[in-house]
Amino acid sequence: ADYDLVIRNTTIATAADVVKGDIGITGGRVVALGERLDKGGREIDATDLIAMPGGIDAHVHFDQDTADGSVFCDDFESGSRAAAAGGTTTILPFAYQNKGQSLRDAVNKYHRRAEGKSLIDYAFHVILSDPSEKIMGQDFPALVADGYTSFKVYMTYDDVKLSDREMLDALAAARREQAMLMIHAENSDCIGWLTEQLELKGMTAAKFHATSRPFVVEREATHRAISLAELLDVPMLLVHVSAKEAMHEIQRAQARGLKVYGETCPQYLFLSEEDFEKPGEEGAKCVCSPPPRGTDNQEHIWTGLSANTFHVLSSDHAAFKFDDVRGKKLPGAAQSFRKIPNGVPGVETRLPLLFSEGVNKGRLTLQQFVALSSTNAAKIYGLHPRKGTIAVGADADIVLWDPKRKVSLTNSILHHNCDYTPYEGRELTGYPVMTLSRGEIVMEEGRMSGSAGRGRFQKCDRPEPARPRGKPLIDPSIFT
Ligand code: URP
Ligand code: ZN
Ligand code: ZN
Ligand code: ZN
Numbered sequence: 001a002d003y004d005l006v007i008r009n010t011t012i013a014t015a016a017d018v019v020k021g022d023i024g025i026t027g028g029r030v031v032a033l034g035e036r037l038d039k040g041g042r043e044i045d046a047t048d049l050i051a052m053p054g055g056i057d058a059h060v061h062f063d064q065d066t067a068d069g070s071v072f073c074d075d076f077e078s079g080s081r082a083a084a085a086g087g088t089t090t091i092l093p094f095a096y097q098n099k100g101q102s103l104r105d106a107v108n109k110y111h112r113r114a115e116g117k118s119l120i121d122y123a124f125h126v127i128l129s130d131p132s133e134k135i136m137g138q139d140f141p142a143l144v145a146d147g148y149t150s151f152k153v154y155m156t157y158d159d160v161k162l163s164d165r166e167m168l169d170a171l172a173a174a175r176r177e178q179a180m181l182m183i184h185a186e187n188s189d190c191i192g193w194l195t196e197q198l199e200l201k202g203m204t205a206a207k208f209h210a211t212s213r214p215f216v217v218e219r220e221a222t223h224r225a226i227s228l229a230e231l232l233d234v235p236m237l238l239v240h241v242s243a244k245e246a247m248h249e250i251q252r253a254q255a256r257g258l259k260v261y262g263e264t265c266p267q268y269l270f271l272s273e274e275d276f277e278k279p280g281e282e283g284a285k286c287v288c289s290p291p292p293r294g295t296d297n298q299e300h301i302w303t304g305l306s307a308n309t310f311h312v313l314s315s316d317h318a319a320f321k322f323d324d325v326r327g328k329k330l331p332g333a334a335q336s337f338r339k340i341p342n343g344v345p346g347v348e349t350r351l352p353l354l355f356s357e358g359v360n361k362g363r364l365t366l367q368q369f370v371a372l373s374s375t376n377a378a379k380i381y382g383l384h385p386r387k388g389t390i391a392v393g394a395d396a397d398i399v400l401w402d403p404k405r406k407v408s409l410t411n412s413i414l415h416h417n418c419d420y421t422p423y424e425g426r427e428l429t430g431y432p433v434m435t436l437s438r439g440e441i442v443m444e445e446g447r448m449s450g451s452a453g454r455g456r457f458q459k460c461d462r463p464e465p466a467r468p469r470g471k472p473l474i475d476p477s478i479f480t
Contacts, residue, residue, distance in 0.1 A: 001038075001039045001040055001041040002024070002037070002038035002039055002040070003024040003025055003026050003031065003032065003037065003038065003039070003040040003041065004025055004026045004027065004040065004041050004042065004439060005024075005025040005026075005040045005041065005042045005043075005044065005396075005439055006022055006023065006024050006025070006037050006038075006039070006040030006042075006043050006044070007022065007023040007025070007044045007046050007051055007398070007400070008022045008037075008043060008044065008045050008046060008047075009021075009022065009045060009046060009047045010022070010023065010046035010047070010049055010050070010051040010400070011049070011050045011051065012033065012050075012051050012390055013050050013051065013052045013366045013367065013369075013370050014052075014053065014367070014370055014375070014389050014390050014391070015367050015368075015370045015371040015374075015375035015376070015388075015389065016367065017367070018366050018367065020035075021033055021034055021035055022034055022035065022036070022037040023037075023051060023390065023396075023398065024037045024038075024040065025040075025396040025436075025439045026439075027439070028395060028396055028438035028439040028440070029393060029394065029395055029396055029438070029439070030390060030391060030392055030393065030394050030395075030396050030398075031392060031393075032392065033390070033391075033392060044400075044434070046400055048402070048404075049400045049401060049402055049403075049433065049434075050366070050400070050401040050403055051390065051398055051399075051400055051401075052087075052366075052369075052370050052373075052374070052390070052398070052399050052401060053089075053370060053374040053375060053387075053388055053389050053390050053394075053397060053398065053399075054087065054088060054089025054090065054120075054374065054387075054397035054398055054399045054435060054436070054437065055083075055086070055087050055088035055089060055090075055350070055351050055373045055374050055399065056088065056089070056090040056091075056092070056373070056374045056377040056378055056383070056387060056388055057083055057088045057090070057091050057092065057314055057315050057317070057347055057350060057377075058092045058263070058312050058314045058377035058380070058381060059092065059125075059182075059239060059240070059263065059265070059312075059314030059315065059316045059317075060079060060083070060091050060092065060093045060094075060314075060315060060316070060317040060318075060347055061093060061094055061316075061317060061318040061319075061343065062074050062075055062076050062079040062080075062091075062093045062113075062114075062317075063075040063076060063079075063093075063110075063113045064093070064094055064096050065096050065098070066341070067157075067158075067159040068330065068339070068341065069326065069330065069331075070320055070326055070327065070330050070341035071320070071326040071327070072318065072319060072320065072343075073319050073320060073321045073324070073327065073416075073417045073418050073419075074317070074319050074345070074347075074416050074417050074418065075113065075117060075417075076093070076113055076114040076117035076118045076122070076455075077117040077118070077119070077452050078415070078416055078417040079091070079093070079317065079319075079347060079416065079417075080117070080118040080119040080120050080122070080452075080455055081119050081415045081416075081448055081452075082347050082348040082414060082415040082416035083119075083120060083347045083348065084119050084120050084435045084437065084442045084443050084448065084450075085348050085414070085415040085432075085435070085443050085446065085448065086347065086348035086349060086350060086351050086352060086432065087351045087352070087399040087401070087432030087435055088120070088347065088350070088351065088399075088435075089120050089121065089387075089397035089398075089399065089435060089436075089437050089442075090120060090121050090122065090123070090378075090383065090387050090388075090397065090458065091118070091120060091121075091122045091347070092122065092123050092124065092125055092150075092377070092381060093110070093114075093122060093124065093125070094110075094124070094125050094126070094127050094152060095107045095109065095110035095124045095125070095126050095127065095148075096110075096127045096129070096160075097126060097127055097128060097129045097130060098129065098130075099129050099130045099159070100130060101130070102135065102139050103126055103128075103135060103139045103140060103143050103148075104139060104142070104143065106126060106127075107124055107126060107143065107148055110124060111124075111457065114455070114457070115453065116452065116453040117452050117453055117455075118452070118453065118454075118455030119437070119442055119448075119450055119451075119452055119453075119454060119455050120437045120442065120455045121387070121395075121397070121437065121438070121455050121456050121457075121458050122455055122456075122457060122458065123147070123148075123381065123383065123457065123458040123459070123460050124148055124457075125148075125150045125151065125152050125182060125381075126143065126148055126150070126151050126152070127151075127152045127154070127160060128151045128152065128153055128162070128170055129154070129159065129160040129162075131162065131166050131169045131170045131173070132169075133169075136169055136170070136172075136173040140173050140177065140179075141173075141176070141177050144177040144178075144179050144462065146459065147458070147459025147460050147461075148460065149177075149178075149179050149180060149381065149382045149460040149461065149462050149463060149466070150179065150180040150181075150182060150381050150382075150460065150463070151170065151174065151179055151180070151181055151182065152181075152182040152183075152184065152239070153167060153170055153181055153182065153183050153184070154184040155167075155183065155184060155185055155186055155187065155188060155221045155224075155225065156184065156186040156187070156188035156191055156221075156289075157184075157188070158188075161188050164224070164228065167225070167228055168228060168231075168232065171228055171229060171232045171234045171236075172232060172234075172479045172480065174234055174236075174466070175232055175233065175234045175468050175476070175480070176480055177462070178462040178463070178466045178467055178468075179462065179463075179466060180235065180236070180237060180380060180381060180382075180463050180465070180466040181229075181234065181235075181236045181237070182236070182237050182238075182239045182263075183222075183225045183236055183237070183238050183239060184239055184240070185218060185221035185222040185224075185225050185238055185246065186213060186217050186218050186221050186289065186290060187217045187218075187220050187221045187224075190216070190217045190220070191212055191213050191217060194211070194212045194213075194214075194217075195212045195338055198211060198212055198337075199336055199338065204335060204336040204337060204338075205276075205283065205337065206276050206281065206283030206284045206286075206287055206337050206340060207273070207276035207277060207283055207337075208337050209276065209287045209289075209291055209337040209340065210273045210276055210291040210292075210293075212337070212338075213289060213290055213291055215242075215243040215244075215245045215246070215293060216245070217290075218241075218242060218243055218245070218246045218290050219243070219245040219246050219248075219249055222238055222241070222246040222249040222250065223249045225238065226238075226249060226250070226253045226258065226260055229258070229260065230253070230256075230258055230473065231472075231473050231474065232472060232473075232474075232476075232479065233468045233469055233470070233471055233472035233473070233476070234468060235258075235259035235260070235261070235465055235466050235467070235468065235469075236259075236260060236261070237260075237261035237262065237263060237311070237312075237380060238250055238260065238261070238262050238263065239263045239314075239316070240263060240264065240265050240268075240289075240290060240314075240316050241262050241263060241264045241268070241290075241301075241304075241310070242264070242265075242267075242268045242290035242291065242292065242293055242297075242301075243268075243290065243293045243297055244293075244297055244300035244301070244304075246290075247262065247264075247300065247301065247304045247309060247310075250262045250309060251304075251309050254309065257469070258469070259465060259466075259468075259469060261311045261312070261380060261465065262304070262309055262310040262311060262312075263310065263311070263312040263313070263314050264301055264304065264305065264310050264312075264313060265313065265314055265315060265316045265346065265350075266313070266315065266346055266349065266350055266353045266354065266423075267286070267288055267292055267316070267344050267346065267422070268292060268293070268297070268298070268301050269298055269301055269302060269353070269354075269357065270298070270353055270357075270422075270423060270426070271286050271292035271344075271422055272292050272293065272294055272295040272297070272298065273291065273292060273293060273294060274295065275292060275422070276291075281322075281328070281329070281333075281334065284322065284328040284329075284333065284340050285322055285328065285344070285420055285422050286344060286422050287328070287337065287340045287341075287342060287343075287344075288316070288318065288342050288343050288344045289342045302358075302363050305358070305363070305364060305368070305372060306363050306364055306368065308368075310372070311371075311372070311376040311377075311380060312372060312376050312377045312380065313350065313354055313372045313373060314350070314377070315346035315347045315349075315350040316343070316344075316346065317343075317344075317345055317346050317347035317350075317416075318342065318343020318344065318345075319343065319344070319345035319347075319416060319417070319418040320341040320343060320418075321417075321418055321419045321420075322418075322419050322420045323419055324419070327341060328340055328341060344422050345416050345418040345420075345421060345422070346421075346422075347416065348414050348415060348416055349409060349414070349421060349423050350373075351373055351399075351432065352407065352409070352428050352430065352431050352432070353423065353426070353428070354369060354372070354373060355369060355401065355403075355428075355430040355431075356428040356429050356430050359403070359430065360403065360429050360430050374387075374388045374389075375388040375389055376388075379463065379464065379465060380463055380465050380466075381460050381463055382460035382461035382462060382463040382464075383458060383460055383461075386458070387458070395438050396436055396438055396439040397436065397437055397438065398435075398436045399432045399434070399435050399436070400432065400433050400434040400435075400436075401430060401431070401432050401433065402430065402431060402432075402433045403429075403430045404429065404430065405429070405430060405431040405433065406427070406428070406429055407427075407428045407429075407431045408425065408426070408427055408428075409421060409423050409424065409425065409426040409427075409428060410424055410425065411424060413446070415448065433445055437450065437454075437455070438456075440454070
């Protein structure tokens, strides 16, 4: 045979093109694209299927430390399996830096958690909770050089939040090293104050989680983060943008020519504050931050995707079991929304939801779907072109989609370790039927194969999109 594997007569969709042809795979990489390719050791007829670059989920929380005794229910094994089942071939979870901990110790800890467990390839973002001089001076550049080139900065949550001063320290270091900063933009003091007022009034049900974090809280922090980035001329990406008002801040920045990127998530397209009104404690299932907004907001976020305001659609998979005292029923959670662990599961449903409502309903082109689900994340986080495209030389991370397959979403068909999906009962058209990771089939018709631990750590390059524009408002020699 000329190739290990040939995927034949398929529709090949990338962020650039949709073409008909064959894909030749050898040694885990794409080595040929063409018509009537020679024989493969294995042949897959994919006549009615679409071959796309495997999804890159650039925002997942697996087996991460928490500050409140809650436990993320997915580790690298169940999380990566669910990802692959849903058509994702690369995941970017977080290595969490405890305050005072070196960044090196943080990433090593999460390497130990991933090793022997991940079914698919992975890279790490680092949650930067302590940007002190010593860490940013030595630890930070060493990590960037070793392939950890993206760092999440929180503007809220007591265990991780940075002050504006600390954000400037992080921004200056990111500019020097050409690292990508990911910003969780919510105004911490507003949330704290509103939460206190609500608790004093006895307004403590899950739905008041949304009341405690209105859109202004997100818009203000988004505006502030962008202002700091503009001051020092540093690209940044705003993660999990929920509301049109924050999105408009990003659009205004982009219109000024700033390198400001945006991520949104399925929960802001498919959930709304009405989901908090569900009976009993069900509302807790949708508690995440920022919270889903009004139903009218959803179409604005779709517009942001189709107009390319957003570059990535990630899951922000942060799964806590519903019926579990280490999950949504953490002690005190029934007494106040403040104690409900924040986050929703979504690593497996991200792409099917986006395909069904985005591509099949005509809101997104296939090329946009590929860009949002895979290619842009590869570029923004320094994994392109090894990941994120179907091209000669790229890893054979490929997902075959049946664009007409009808699926009723229900938790029992999912592979995560969570006891619910917030999308229960949704009817979808279009579903992944085969996932290949470096040429190896890891999912076929919902059946999983491949060994836990076969996934490899991917070093990220310094992302080109993180290169400063070279037009700082102040002379960079002052802060470099
Ligand atoms: O509520 C959420 N999104 N939890 C996960 C952590 C984060 O801020 O992304
Ligand atoms: Zn966040
Ligand atoms: Zn609008
Ligand atoms: Zn997150």
